[in-house]
Amino acid sequence: MTSNLLPLPSDQDHSGRTLAAEEVAAVARAIASGTLTSTKGTFVREIEQQFSRQIGVQHCHACTSGTAAIHLAVAAIDPEPGDEIITTAITDMGALTPILYQGAIPVFADVDPDTYNVTPESIEACIHERTRAIIVTHLFGNPCNMKGIMTVAEKYSIPVIEDCAQAYLAETNGRRVGSIGTIGCFSLQQGKHITTGEGGLVTTNDSDLARRIFLLINKAWGYGDASPDHYFAALNYRMNELTGAVALSQLQKLADIVDRRIMAADRLTGQLTSVDGAGTPVIRKGDRMTYWKYCLNIDKDLVPGGAVALAGKLKERGIMSAPRYIRKPAFQCAVFRDQRTFGTSRYPFTLARPETVDYSEEKFPGTFAALEQVLVLPWNERYSTEHVDYIAESIRESIDAMQKGTT
Numbered sequence: 242m243t244s245n246l247l248p249l250p251s252d253q254d255h256s257g258r259t260l261a262a263e264e265v266a267a268v269a270r271a272i273a274s275g276t277l278t279s280t281k282g283t284f285v286r287e288i289e290q291q292f293s294r295q296i297g298v299q300h301c302h303a304c305t306s307g308t309a310a311i312h313l314a315v316a317a318i319d320p321e322p323g324d325e326i327i328t329t330a331i332t333d334m335g336a337l338t339p340i341l342y343q344g345a346i347p348v349f350a351d352v353d354p355d356t357y358n359v360t361p362e363s364i365e366a367c368i369h370e371r372t373r374a375i376i377v378t379h380l381f382g383n384p385c386n387m388k389g390i391m392t393v394a395e396k397y398s399i400p401v402i403e404d405c406a407q408a409y410l411a412e413t414n415g416r417r418v419g420s421i422g423t424i425g426c427f428s429l430q431q432g433k434h435i436t437t438g439e440g441g442l443v444t445t446n447d448s449d450l451a452r453r454i455f456l457l458i459n460k461a462w463g464y465g466d467a468s469p470d471h472y473f474a475a476l477n478y479r480m481n482e483l484t485g486a487v488a489l490s491q492l493q494k495l496a497d498i499v500d501r502r503i504m505a506a507d508r509l510t511g512q513l514t515s516v517d518g519a520g521t522p523v524i525r526k527g528d529r530m531t532y533w534k535y536c537l538n539i540d541k542d543l544v545p546g547g548a549v550a551l552a553g554k555l556k557e558r559g560i561m562s563a564p565r566y567i568r569k570p571a572f573q574c575a576v577f578r579d580q581r582t583f584g585t586s587r588y589p590f591t592l593a594r595p596e597t598v599d600y601s602e603e604k605f606p607g608t609f610a611a612l613e614q615v616l617v618l619p620w621n622e623r624y625s626t627e628h629v630d631y632i633a634e635s636i637r638e639s640i641d642a643m644q645k646g647t648t
Contacts, residue, residue, distance in 0.1 A: 246559040247631040250623035252432045257621035259494050260436070260487075267486035277482045279303070280464060284485035289442075291492055292427075295410075297420045298444040300451035303480040303488070304458055307406045307428025308335030310441035312342060313478060314402045314424040315374065317445075317453045320345040323592030324373035329359045330570035330608050332378045336404050337571055341582055344589045345373060348597045349572055354610035355523040355538060357381070357566075361389030363607070368397055371594070375401045379408035379418050381617075382434075382502075382531040383524060387413050387421045394422075402426065407533035409434040410499045414527065419444045424454075429484075434498055434533065434622075435491035437484045501622040502532040505629050509535060512633035516640060518543030519551075520614075535618040536566075537636075545643050548616040554639035560632060563617040570608050572600040 250257035271277065271284055279285035285303050293301035304310055320326065322344035328337065330349040340347045350363040357380045364375055375394055377385045387403075394401045401422030405411070409427065411418045419425025424447075427433075429440030445451050456463065458478045463469035480488070510521045520538035524530045541547030548564035555562050571577065577600070580587040590598060602609060618632065 247628065248559065249619060249628055249632075250621055251619070252436075252621040257623045258436065259491070259498060259622065263490040263493070264487045267490045268483055271482045271486040274482070279479050279482055279485060280459070282482040282485070284482045284489055285480050288485050288488045288492060291489070292442055293444060295492070295495070296417050296425065296444055298425070299446045300448065300454075301442055301444045302451065302454050302458055303485060304441040304443060304478040305480060306335070306439045307333075307426065307430055307433075307441045308339060309478045310406075310426035310428065310443045311336050311376070311402070311404065312339035313443050313454050313457050314426050315339050315343045315345065316457050316475070317424060317450045318374045318400055318402070319453075320373040322589055323371065325369060325371045325594075325597060326374045326376060327359075327364055327367045327372060328376040329378050329380075330572050330605065331357050331380060331567060331611060332404065332571060333406070333567075334571060334574065334576070336376065336378060336406070338576065340376075341576070341589060344592075346371075346589060346593045346597055347577075348372070349570070349600070349605070349608075351605050351607040352611055354607045354614070355520070356383055356525075357536070357611045357615065358383065358385045359390075361386055361393045364390060365393045368393075368399070369594070372397070372399055375399055376404055377401060377422070378404040378406075379411055381522075381536055382408045382411050382533040383522060384408065384411045384413035384418050384528045384530070386525065387416075387418070391421065400424070406430075406433065409495060409531055410529070411531045412529040413525070420446070423447060424450060429488060429491075432533075434502070434531065435488070435495050437487045437491065440480055440484050440488060498622040499531045501624075502620060503530075505622075505624040505626075506530075506532045506535050506620070508626065508629045509633055512630070513537075513636060516637055518640060518644075519636060532620055535620045537616045537618065538614045539564075539616050540614065543644070544640055545646070548614060550643060551616060551636075551639060554643065555635055558631075558635040558639070560635055561619060564615070565612045566615055566617050567612070570600075570605065570612065
């Protein structure tokens with residue numbers, strides 16, 4: 242078997258990335274300008290303007306990471322200590338710790354086990370008079386049910402933060418994610434659709450929030466004001482011009498990157514629809530999933546050993562998939578389980594209602610079911626039809642061998 246392995250492009254190096262001469266030339270122009278700070282330069286300003294047009298929003302601000310983008314969004318909402326922010330337990334920790342840093346309490350909503358996304362119903366079940374915001378994560382590039390979620394949010398007058406780190410150019414009901422909620426957050430980390438290594442973008446149609454986000458990025462210093470001051474406590478989350486130059490070049494390639502990912506994913510889905518026990522991505526009618534990764538729902542009753550066993554078989558063929566994605570719900574990590582935050586204070590958990598820090602498994606059936614069955618396949622825009630066909634064949638043959646009990 243090993244003699245027939247087909248190496249796959251990886252988003253962790255040049256083989257699976259679109260970084261090329263254009264980015265090198267852009268960085269060279271930034272260096273030649275001698276201006277590497279975004280407060281004086283032009284590259285960061287240009288990426289903000291172009292990205293806002295591409296998403297369909299009035300305002301965009303660049304920052305240092307996707308985590309910074311979430312922190313800026315939460316800080317812009319400005320919760321009081323002990324306020325609650327509804328979110329998901331199937332997400333990166335970078336989307337959760339900013340809530341704690343702003344003194345708020347993450348309240349975990351359950352997810353749909355087939356899409357891994359929070360739902361209008363699971364969100365509404367968590368709403369309390371202390372709810373200050375809702376964060377929805379468009380996991381793997383598959384949009385949440387934003388029509389239903391916005392209906393719930395508007396019913397209770399609660400702002401919605403969209404975590405779009407994995408969902409560039411994903412669409413639902415004819416609108417791009419990041420333009421639907423109150424604030425949108427994007428990541429430019431190494432493995433995202435476009436990359437600068439690290440970086441983030443924050444979008445909004447609210448001019449007051451845009452102003453506050455701008456200040457939060459800049460230590461709350463009022464650049465351009467008649468009498469500027471540091472108006473409140475804030476950090477330095479500025480993107481530099483070198484990063485902005487790479488981001489600007491990457492943005493020109495984004496539409497093509499997304500189209501290539503979708504084309505490859507559609508090909509794989511077509512080849513796996515008849516494979517018993519391997520459910521292909523569940524996408525709501527009319528939505529556009531942009532495939533940060535490609536996920537299978539593995540039925541352990543039909544595939545002996547489930548997602549973990551199948552991952553082992555695929556590894557033999559050089560396909561490094563990830564069963565369970567994050568292995569365990571975020572609330573089982575030490576920061577939540579043991580409330581390890583600032584010194585020994587346990588703050589802000591000391592302000593929490595007891596039921597919000599009750600992470601009993603029976604409260605999250607969808608979350609545990611999703612992690613039990615999900616198998617995350619590596620994905621990027623450099624996949625050829627040969628790569629896709631190799632993955633499909635490997636999955637079919639591996640499952641067939643597992644079902645027959647052969648090696």
